[in-house]
Amino acid sequence: MILGIDVGGTHTDAVLVENSILKKKVKVPTDNANILSSLLAAAQKIIADENMRNIKRIVLSTTVSTNAIIQNKIDRVAMVLLGGPGLNPATLNPGKDAFFMSGYINHRGVEIQTVNKDEIEQINQNLQRENIRQIGVVGKFSSRNPQQELRVAHILGNDQRQFSLGHRLSGRLNFPRRIATSYLNAAINSIYENFVYEVKKFVGKVAGDIPVYILKADGGTILIDQSLSCPVQTIHSGPAASIMGLLATAQIREDAVALDIGGTTTDISVFAAGDPLLEPNGITINGQKTLIRGLYTKSIGIGGDSSVRIENGNICIGPERMGPAVALGGEIPTPTDAMIVLDISALGSKQKAMDAIAPLAQKMNLDVVSAARSILDKMAAIIADSVKLVMEEINSKPVYTIHELLEGKTINPKKLYVVGGPSALAPDIAGLLGYPYKIPEHSEVANALGAALARTTTEITLLADTEKRELIISEEGTVMKIPGNFTLEDAISVGKTVLKERAAKHGADQNDMVMEVTEAQEFNMIRDFCKTGKNIRVKIQIKPGLISAIDSR
């Protein structure tokens, strides 16, 4: 059996799953001031009369990291930056304790300017004086050659300090995002460490030696001990749990769109042949763009508790949340009130809902029931238009080869999946989009189910340069020698071996490693009309998905 727990904004859900079948579910309120206590409460409640020996693993999806960032309960972080030429450093946003130093790696991973030991000593003294212990070290193009970051961390290292090195957190290019990612990782390091300590203490007490996994933003899991070096990967696991929950409850196999219609927002996610799409560059948290691998969601400001008003004769809904619904004791009419008027929802006081919609109906020259209908039609239309826009955006994403441009591969949704309170809107939205809809079962604990059944994911980025005779794997900090005749096939084969080891270390099942080569490019390097080598670029991932039924016993 697998125990899955999802700490959400209002509820913490726990599920027990056996053979991919839901055995038991519980719900407790979330105390946002003490996430851990909510988590433990849900765990305690669900395992009350279970034989703990039947539980083979525990998977958690928590808001610990996300909340720390959003509530600004973070540590002071010093950022040591090796910026080289390019954008003006003033346009970067590395926080107030930033140290720019010399040292520069170029696009091919060649060290152009060495680091300066005197500067590092200066920084060392500053860190000592200010007693800053969380340190991010980020170099431009460090994912193409990690050695400068490693060297700086080595020189600055002591027992008191923890380092978040840019190249370990992502192999992708984007210096400003790498800075943000490293910064956030460092900022939540100690709060996350404390959380892990408490979780392990609890699990040790009640269950002994069961592996504990944490859900990441990419919808994959990682062993809790392994997550300690990259806590930032666990932010935004809520939306990821919700998408994995859809996979678990709806058996999505086709190109599809899913909507999670909440109180404040509606989250749109997209599936290509049943695989959830990933953000192309990385997720954005609290307005900060990062390189954190995460599932794609587009959040729009419309939900059951959005304010509804009439402006210049038009119905306006959201984006601000004014809920709860008047029927539930709120002040401003909401789509939920409209649903209560139409008996789509049985919540709260119908009379209060009627009273709330009545003044709007008057402005629209309609009776109350027709006005409620119009409000929901409008809401469905707004959501459907947003879905169309999202699909257009995804399908017009630039490509860089003639082959891909001419082939013009696109995602064409065949089905709409809807979860959340106002899922009664599903038929209307699906009607506007022109494809059928489905409302999955167990959606009230879908997130916990999604966490429980998510597979361990990971990714590596490999750069091989046969002119330099060097191969680099950023996420692992690997630098190794290769022969001059190294090929793309060799690179893929080395990559797969490394990925397999990495995935196993992160907790993946040997028999459940669906590897996917997401990028494989090979360029002849021509200098003065002669071929001098090959520049080979490979990305391989274990893609997000569900573990097989056998593994969930």
Next chain:
Amino acid sequence: MPKKEKTTGLIFFPAFDWAISETHPEREERLLYTQDQVLEEGLLDFDNIKEFKPGIATYADINRAHICVPDAQRLTTPSHLISAGGAITAAQKVLTGEVDNAFALVRPPGHHSMLVAHGARGFCNINIEAVMVEYIRHTFGIKRIAIVDTDCHHGDGTQDIYWNDPDVLCISLHQDGRTLYPGTGFVEDFGGPNALGATINIPLPPHTSDEGFLYVLDRVILPILDEFKPEIIINSAGQDNHYSDPITDMRFSAQGYALLNEKLAPDIAVLEGGYSIEKALPYINVGIILAMAGLDYSNVREPDYNAEQLRQSADITGIIEKEVQNIMNMWKRRSKLKAQITGAAHYIRRDKNIYYDTDNIMEKQKETVRVCSDCGGLVMIDSAADNGKKIFAVILPNQCCPQCRKDGEDFFGRVSNALYDHVYFQDREKDIFIVK
């Protein structure tokens, strides 16, 4: 001083699966490191920089700018259609107001392709700027356009296509033709009889540095643009004036390119040549994008940049100053030059020998233009290539006057197919293209 930010469109198409031949400079790898640098600097995360997918140009788009022999289909591959399509996308985004300006970072280039095209020359099959310009005129009704060719090689193809067009100003600055391919583009080349001054050539001595480029920008290009008053400005943005370029001898820098683009403020920039793909292109392109978007580019420089070492000699400065005076004198007298050149002639003929280095074709061409005071003038071309192809073309200009139209239609009717493989009729005003 804070700069004014602009919304800049980026049409990036590196054609990672296309090269002229295995070890040719125009190769898959060419924009690889530029893409790396653009991504690493996070430029696409700026709210005012938007990336777009290129469209695909149609054969009709090409037939507005070229006489392709035997036809556009056989002269192009998908890579050329996408490259020209990318330039068209840039124009669409700017002219529909979706962005303030746009940069088509596409390959292969096009500025050596001439009006009649028998094959590829100077790595170019079709002239992507000209295809874009004709699309702009056809679709958006824009009349006056300026193309500033900042590639190190003379933009001889673009010059040829607009040689007789008074409404398209072609300014090319380039390394002196006596020292570099294609060996043309001298100050005296000033446009056809009806379009004098609409072609401006600024040959620069080898080893010209930032100082010299910016001097001709301030003293020639900007003043002439001011007087010409184009509705849009296009930068035919070659990047091979760079001090590290392997096939040229100039000393321009990434900072220089960025400043040039800031001052020139092109509505559209289209990538042309530039083959220092590691040491120059990543920095130049980041500099140009930032400059176009009105962002700070002061920290963009090549790792080995050294202003002192690159400084041009006093001799070079002297040569350029003298040349600038010559050009500006001609520009001021441009309206008086026509009578001097045409005399009493009704038609002016020029003979050209055109070598297609990439495809190894030699072409002999007789171009005849009607001297006209009401339009750019009817153009007729008799062309024979040493691959055996012989063609005749009648070209009516934009805003063609009734007399040129009548003469052109008559000629097209009378030219016998027996003497030529193909006879072409290109009516740029009515967008008609006929082959017989």
